[in-house]
Amino acid sequence: MAYAITSGTPFRMGAHHDGEGVNFAVFSANASRMELCLFSADGNRETARLSLPERTGDIWHGYVAGLPAGTLYGYRAHGAYAPERGHRFNPHKLLLDPYTxxxxxxxxxxxxxxxxxxxxxxxDLSFDGRDSAPFVPKSVVSDPAAFPLFDRRAPKPWDETLIYEAHVKGLTQLHPGVAEGVRGTYDGLASDAVLEHLHKIGVTAVELLPVHAFLNDGFLLDKGLTNYWGYNTIGFFAPEPRYLGPAGIAGFRQMVQRFHDAGIEVLLDVVYNHTAEGDQRGPTLSFRGLDNASYYRLISGQPRYYVNDTGTGNTVNVSHPHVLRMVMDSLRFWVECMGVDGFRFDLATAVAREDHGFDPHGGFLDAIRQDPVLAGVKLIAEPWDIGPGGYRLGQFPPKFAEWNDAYRDSVRRFWRGDAHSAQELGARLLGSAGEFDRGGRRAWSSLNFIAAHDGFTLADITRYSTRHNAANGEDNQDGHHANYSDNCGVEGPSDDPEITARRRQRQRNMLATLFLSQGTPMLLAGDELGHSQQGNNNAYCQDNELTWLDWATGDAEMVEFVAHLADLRRQHPVLRQSRFLHAALRPSDGLPDVAWSDFEGHPLNWRDPGLSSFCVTLRGSAEMAPHLQSDDVIFAIFNRSEDTAEATLPPARDGQGWVVVLDSARGVTEPLAVPEGRLTVSGPSVTALVLRDKAASA
Structure with missing residues (x-):
């Protein structure tokens, strides 16, 4: 069928079917001509090539009457092939629509x-004339009925949030409760078995590793590996096809709806800092061919080469107005049409850079804070990149929470036994106020974690002292070198009961620390099961049993312990305050909102480099209005010594007594009333007590 093309409109980017035809609009400031290529239903045959007839500003557009939804298409951009000037137009390369x-x-x-x-x-200064169309996927003209607006709902408060970082496939691929036909898919993620587990351990938000369409790196395919994590985006609007189940793209929306019905939010890990096209040696797939000089940051004076603040070969130029628009349109699409509740921005410093560097008042951060669609969603920054001045923990605007790697390292170092680590941990337990208590930010801004996808799992922190990444094919040179881990006596698996007991105890201690800390806790999926990656701390290319969670052999006792910790945190608002604690006296009772002590009840000697054990009393923040302060009090004992010890308890109020509600040495137990003013605690361990009426605790 022969199609005619008319001018169309520039107002909506991408391809939009209006019931009678399709309007196409694509950005390029430097192209000289833009061709729309239509394909057969199987994508194997180019059926038409139409030049977009109009250019309004830098938007090329056209309208094709009679073209149905479901049509496959792509673009060919004409212009200068002059890498030395930053231009890499090559009409022989079929380009993906950035908005597909x-x-x-x-x-x-x-x-x-x-x-x-x-x-x-x-x-890369040479020119290749081969047609790439047979080797690339095609963009699809979507049926508008497939993406109706999602019903918005009130966000869950940050102080009630427990995040669970998970991989769509890794979480479900080996789950016996997930039907085989939907394992590894969005459909499987929404299964009853997964939701029941998340409910059990108190999860309120699932943070999914990248689900934007991404590409397997050529160098990985050459080694028989694959990009498992997905930090190699090529389509910011399209769900990754490899996770599609029987319901297709509708399965993603159905998954979100099932999570919402279960009271769980869905957050996406998004990668707007770079694309799958890599550096000057990479492929021409979309952005590079449409307008390389606009979409990417190029080195000033040497525009043949890319600024590489991301460590992946290129950096997206989010300070360009049309690129910024694309990112904002993408975020709004995932909220309005796919129903997601928030985003974790990978290498967020790179996205927040202007030409002069990181700018907390730059275009992207300003745009996202004023956007009414994004006003209620959760925003999380990974506050670093590898560029100059890239580490920016605590420097994002108040709307953001931030991954706190200093928290991670402090917890690991304390339980490993490092000198001066108790002082570091003390600051982290209170929400890292030194980094976050400024500009009206709240304690939830510190997103606390012990382990994440990048690095050792919780189990491996206690099993390995060094990384074991040989399976990645990079001579064990990749991945973090500073893991602050300890194998507890033997590198790797052990059947020595003393070593295995020490490892499990340390895992419980770190988990207890996480749930007793001010800030927002995040669990790595599988840590509650005792999942090990055999010492691989950079398993980005391991799509196999190394990364898939083995539910059949999971640690049921650890699952129960995590559920107990989540329940404790939920019951006690003093553990999840939005305001910071600074040992200020509370107007309601004249008591400090936080008090540190040694085991004898004396003020703590913070100057002791070997300090390894301490107690802390937590009350409602003095910043809170007196009429809002509760009587909730937590007394926590951190004992890193190998020996048991006696701790002096603070005086109890009349008619009340201290009750042990957490003892990491004993696991999940019934509350235990303490009749005397001292308590014997195991070592090493974490113990928490609350004040209760004696009649109620008898």
Missing amino acids: RELRGAWRNTPALLGYDQTSSAG
Whole structure:
């Protein structure tokens, strides 16, 4: 069928079907001509090539009457191929629409994807004339009925939030309670078995590793590996096809709805800092071919090369207005049409950079804070990149929470036994006020974690003293070198009951520390099961049993312990305050909101470099209005010594007594009333007590 193209409109980016035809709009400031290519239903045959007839500003657009929803298409951009000037136009390369909501077909790892001839001595300055269309997926004209607006709901308060970081496939692939046909998919993630587990351990929000369409790196495919984590985005609007189940893209929306019905929010880990096109040696797939000089940050004076603040070869130029618009449109799409409740921004410093560097008042951060659609969603920054001045913990605007790697390291170092680590841990237990208590920020801004996808699992922190990443094929040179881990006597698995007991105790101690800390806690999926990656602390390319959670052999006792910790935190608001504690006297009773003591009840000697045990009393923040302060009090004992010890308890109020509600040495137990003013605690362990009426605790 022959199609005619008319001018259309520039107002909506992407391809939009209006019931009678399709309007196409794509950005390029430097192209000289833009061609729309239409394909057969199987994507194997190009059926038409139409030049977009109009350019309004930097938006190229056209309208094709009679074109149905479901049509496959792509773009070919004409212009200068002048890498030395930052331009890499090559009309022989079929380009993905940056705004496509669906992909059809698969990527094939072939030199035809390159805009240059890799056999030429000129390298990327040469030009390649092979057609890439047979080797790339096609964009899809979506049926507008597939993406109706999602019913918005009130967000769960930050102080009630427990985040669970998970991988769509890794969480479900081996789960015996998930039907085989939907394991590893969005559909499987929404299964009853997964939701029941999340409810059991008190999860209120699932943070999914990247689900934007991404590409397997060529160098990984050459080694028989794959990009498992997904930090290699090529489509910011399209769900990753490899996770589609029987329901297709509708399965993603259905998953979100099931989570919402269960009272659980869905957060996405998003990668707007770089794309899958890599550096000057990478493929031409979309952005590079549409307008390389606009979409990417190029080195000033040497625009052939890319600014690499991300460590992945390129950095997206979010300070460009049209690129910023794309990012904002993407975020709104996932909230309004896919129902997600928030975002964790990978390498957020890179997204917040202007030409002069990181800017907390720059375009992206200003745009996201004023956007009415994004006003109620959760925003989480990974506050670093590898560029100059890239580490920015505590420097994002008040709307953001931030991954607190200083918290992670402090907890690991304390329980490993490092000198001066008790002082560090003391600051982390109170929400890292030194970093976050400024500009009206709240204690929940510190997103606390012990383990995450990047690094050792909780089990491996206690099993390995060094990384074991040989399976990645990089001579064990990849991954973190500073893990602050300890194998407890033997590197790797052990059947020595003394060693295994020590490891389990340390895991419980770290988990107890996490749930007793001010801030927002995050669990790595599988840590509650005792999941090990055999010492691999950079399993980004391991799509196999190394990363898939083994539910059949999971640690049931540890699951119960985590559920107990989550319940304790939920019951006691003093553990999840939004305001910081500074030992200020409370107007309601004249008592300090936090008090530190040694085991004899004396003020703590913070100057002792070997300080290894301490007590802390937590009350409602003095910053809170007196009429809002509760009588909730927690007394926590951190004993790193190998020996048992006696701790002096603070005086109890008349008619009340101290009750042990947490003892990491004993696991899950019934509350235990303490009749005397001293308590014997095991070592090493974490113990928490609350004040209760004696009649109620008898």
